[in-house]
Amino acid sequence: MKTQEYTVVGTRPIRHDGVDKVTGRALYGADFQMAGLLYGHILRSPHAHARIRRIDTSKAEQLPGVKAVVTAGDFPEVPERMVDLGEGDTPLSYARGNVLAKGKVLYKGHAIAAVAATSVHVAEEAAGLIEVDYEVLPCVLTAPEAMQDGAAILHDDLKTKEFGEQTGRVSNVAEHFRYAMGDIEAGFAQAEVMVEREFNTATVHQGYIEPHNATALWNNDGRILVWCSTQGSFSVRDVTACLLDVPVSRVRVTPMEIGGGFGGKIPVYLEPVAALLSKKTGKPVKIVMSRKDVFEGSGPTPGSHMKVKIGARKDGRITAAQAYLAYEAGAYPGAMVAPGAMCVFAAYDIANVVIDGFDVVVNKPSTAAYRAPGATNAAFAAESVVDEIAEKLGIDPLDFRLKNAAKEGTRRADGPKYRRIGCVEVIEAMKNHPHYTAPLGGPHRGRGVAIGFWFNVGLPSSCTISVSADGTVNLVEGSTDIGGTRTSIAMQAAEVLGIPAEDVHPTVVDTDSVGFTAVTGGSRTTFATGWAAYEAAQDVVRQMKERAAKIWETEAASVALDRGVFQSGDKRMTFQELAAKLDQTGGPVVGRGAVNPRGVGGSFSGCIADVEVDPETGKVTILRFTSVQDAGKAIHPSYVEGQMQGGSVQGIGWALNEEYFMNDAGSMTNSSLLDYRMPTALDLPMIDTVIVEVPNPGHPFGARGVGEANIVPPPGAIANAIYRAAGVRMNRLPMNPPAIMQAIWSQRD
Amino acid sequence: MHTKVRVQTTINGEPQEFLCEPRQSLLECLRDLLGLTGTKEGCNDGNCGACTVLMDDRVVTSCLVLGVEAQGCQITTIEGIARGSELHPLQRSFLENAALQCGICTPGFIVAAKALLDQQPNPSEDEIRLWLANNLCRCTGYDKIIRAVKQAAEQMQEVNA
Ligand code: FES
Ligand code: FES
Numbered sequence: 001m002k003t004q005e006y007t008v009v010g011t012r013p014i015r016h017d018g019v020d021k022v023t024g025r026a027l028y029g030a031d032f033q034m035a036g037l038l039y040g041h042i043l044r045s046p047h048a049h050a051r052i053r054r055i056d057t058s059k060a061e062q063l064p065g066v067k068a069v070v071t072a073g074d075f076p077e078v079p080e081r082m083v084d085l086g087e088g089d090t091p092l093s094y095a096r097g098n099v100l101a102k103g104k105v106l107y108k109g110h111a112i113a114a115v116a117a118t119s120v121h122v123a124e125e126a127a128g129l130i131e132v133d134y135e136v137l138p139c140v141l142t143a144p145e146a147m148q149d150g151a152a153i154l155h156d157d158l159k160t161k162e163f164g165e166q167t168g169r170v171s172n173v174a175e176h177f178r179y180a181m182g183d184i185e186a187g188f189a190q191a192e193v194m195v196e197r198e199f200n201t202a203t204v205h206q207g208y209i210e211p212h213n214a215t216a217l218w219n220n221d222g223r224i225l226v227w228c229s230t231q232g233s234f235s236v237r238d239v240t241a242c243l244l245d246v247p248v249s250r251v252r253v254t255p256m257e258i259g260g261g262f263g264g265k266i267p268v269y270l271e272p273v274a275a276l277l278s279k280k281t282g283k284p285v286k287i288v289m290s291r292k293d294v295f296e297g298s299g300p301t302p303g304s305h306m307k308v309k310i311g312a313r314k315d316g317r318i319t320a321a322q323a324y325l326a327y328e329a330g331a332y333p334g335a336m337v338a339p340g341a342m343c344v345f346a347a348y349d350i351a352n353v354v355i356d357g358f359d360v361v362v363n364k365p366s367t368a369a370y371r372a373p374g375a376t377n378a379a380f381a382a383e384s385v386v387d388e389i390a391e392k393l394g395i396d397p398l399d400f401r402l403k404n405a406a407k408e409g410t411r412r413a414d415g416p417k418y419r420r421i422g423c424v425e426v427i428e429a430m431k432n433h434p435h436y437t438a439p440l441g442g443p444h445r446g447r448g449v450a451i452g453f454w455f456n457v458g459l460p461s462s463c464t465i466s467v468s469a470d471g472t473v474n475l476v477e478g479s480t481d482i483g484g485t486r487t488s489i490a491m492q493a494a495e496v497l498g499i500p501a502e503d504v505h506p507t508v509v510d511t512d513s514v515g516f517t518a519v520t521g522g523s524r525t526t527f528a529t530g531w532a533a534y535e536a537a538q539d540v541v542r543q544m545k546e547r548a549a550k551i552w553e554t555e556a557a558s559v560a561l562d563r564g565v566f567q568s569g570d571k572r573m574t575f576q577e578l579a580a581k582l583d584q585t586g587g588p589v590v591g592r593g594a595v596n597p598r599g600v601g602g603s604f605s606g607c608i609a610d611v612e613v614d615p616e617t618g619k620v621t622i623l624r625f626t627s628v629q630d631a632g633k634a635i636h637p638s639y640v641e642g643q644m645q646g647g648s649v650q651g652i653g654w655a656l657n658e659e660y661f662m663n664d665a666g667s668m669t670n671s672s673l674l675d676y677r678m679p680t681a682l683d684l685p686m687i688d689t690v691i692v693e694v695p696n697p698g699h700p701f702g703a704r705g706v707g708e709a710n711i712v713p714p715p716g717a718i719a720n721a722i723y724r725a726a727g728v729r730m731n732r733l734p735m736n737p738p739a740i741m742q743a744i745w746s747q748r749d
Numbered sequence: 750m751h752t753k754v755r756v757q758t759t760i761n762g763e764p765q766e767f768l769c770e771p772r773q774s775l776l777e778c779l780r781d782l783l784g785l786t787g788t789k790e791g792c793n794d795g796n797c798g799a800c801t802v803l804m805d806d807r808v809v810t811s812c813l814v815l816g817v818e819a820q821g822c823q824i825t826t827i828e829g830i831a832r833g834s835e836l837h838p839l840q841r842s843f844l845e846n847a848a849l850q851c852g853i854c855t856p857g858f859i860v861a862a863k864a865l866l867d868q869q870p871n872p873s874e875d876e877i878r879l880w881l882a883n884n885l886c887r888c889t890g891y892d893k894i895i896r897a898v899k900q901a902a903e904q905m906q907e908v909n910a
Contacts, residue, residue: 482851681881
């Protein structure tokens, strides 16, 4: 696929923040230091479900070195309302209750109280001296369990919403919704083959290497200053202000470098607590989670219970598809089941569809987004069934997908019609890749494929660009750079200005210093903040043309900019030359861009996985892996590849090893990086990538977000590969050795 | 308060003295007492490698070493890898290969990879993967990290040839 040629867009400059990150100089949240700093520690619930009868903090307060202790009671009383937490509306009481539990603890690891002390060790010791009197309650840990009549109820005030209507029924099901299109009965009646299967997937964690952290100072002027590692400085500002009942302008959030997030660093856990401790002590307070806290007290991604049924004709056309998706939200509603439901059949053009989604609370940590949230679970189920149908029909799995692929004009069951999308192109690239036809080279080996979809979001972004006298520019933006977006944003400005990427100096600044910018999430940063930079650069160009016109005594409209050279008639001046003359022509040039773009284009992704299954142990080895994705236009191809490789490997971990291993009491028994086994360098082959470019008509350079779709297909592809290698269709994640051996043995019986 | 212990050591080639509590890890001493925050904490129990430093040319996870154990040792951290104003070939190849995304794991990988190349100038892909299996990266899928280490090895050999 050829797209338009550019000078900067599509090249691979060294990232602007690179040197600081390879020399150890870059400052991440936990690196923040300040005179008089106190250290915080959070006491967490040892029970999965219990009523808090009494909390006695007196012993903790008496320990030398302890400066303050806070509990939920220290939050101001605020009347209940809905608040936007950066990924949708939540009742304020839920947001606050997850930060410090009130009345009840809903999962093991639920924060109860916090201590500030002169050292982290003293704070930890003091937390151990807080006495909590619990009435332990029965717990529910999976969606099917929680949905049963008579199940232990997490929230006495949570009433089920059904098809948009309040039922008034108290249960653990926060919502049941349905997307439907066509006539499902008629669709299945036309089908000549039908497959219906049931799937379960475990809770998994995003696994970012940097634990959550926050430092807060409740300053003497009443302003609350926060330094933290977050995906969204403005949502930290807004949530902190909301829970502390102060106007947003009272809070300033400085985003430090962030060590991974994948969706898990959108929610706010520590900042309001650090602020409360700071208010009590008059000192800055830093809280850093331990790895165990990260597993037990942050937001993993939902486990799920799913059923998928697909029917097709012998000619290979799918006639109907039905899905039942019950996702475990954890302690509070919001399991991201709606995006899962929108994505489950999103790669296919199907006339008759019914999708039922259930958002179910259970006694596990409140879940958060994880890279294409909700879509990976659903695609594992759908792609397994699609593979089985293709096999029954004797059609090559990629040909079968091609026959049914979504294209421009296809309507999704949740309503929208696609604009120009690259689903077909992705499947074709998979077919044409030498990997697809290469010999497997040994027994117990198999190859599997799968495809997947993820939206992109737009949302507000702001950016300013000021021109320096030496012809470089300074770009100020508000999007946390989690994987090279300073550069992919700067490159879009450079392209407009006709200067090298290196001549744009991007800085991510605090919430006082730039216009509102939504979270780094939804694959939006390069797309939307890049667009803001594009607009700001256009603004600079407009002003620079006026300056050139002034010098040349002509009309600004007659001045053109081509590859960094301003021209009018036979007059020429480089960007650099003109930049040196700004003082004499009217003063500084500052461009601004503020956008809320609508032209989001979804991204499709596919992968080919070769595995070997050890028939004695059930261990799966990934032999070869190719990831294909439609990037629209790859702004910085190296970082697009990086997203594809990173997402693929997270998908491999999800497929094969990762899971919250819960005991019956609701305690996670593998809350360390030794036992929660994420892929290491030794577990993997190289991850080949193919970038497909079907330009997004809704973006100036045709870019689509690329951060997420790549995680969606791997579990399905690996399941399909395992089937070809070992003859067993897996219906659960992770597909670890015990699960595979069980499947092999039960087939032998 | 616990009585503090005086520790004399050499860090990145410079003699360094500090006072620490017996329970403080070397990681904590480096970060909180000496301001060397380039060494990162990902787990504090030896399982992520973000805190990797060299101790007398041995690769250690500094969260599992006590500060007092550094007495008399030569410690190398990420801050001591560049040669003055010139980046180490590994640092350059990490940049050129886009071998970092968030960058939190990068100091640990570069320190560990340096130790590998110091003792095995021409490692195979498998050797690199085995050596770096102590270091977790959640962003990159390792592909570009492995390539960066290979490229640095080649460049260092060319220079030495
Ligand atoms: S912090 Fe030392 S190994 Fe993770
Ligand atoms: S680059 Fe983020 S963990 Fe390695």
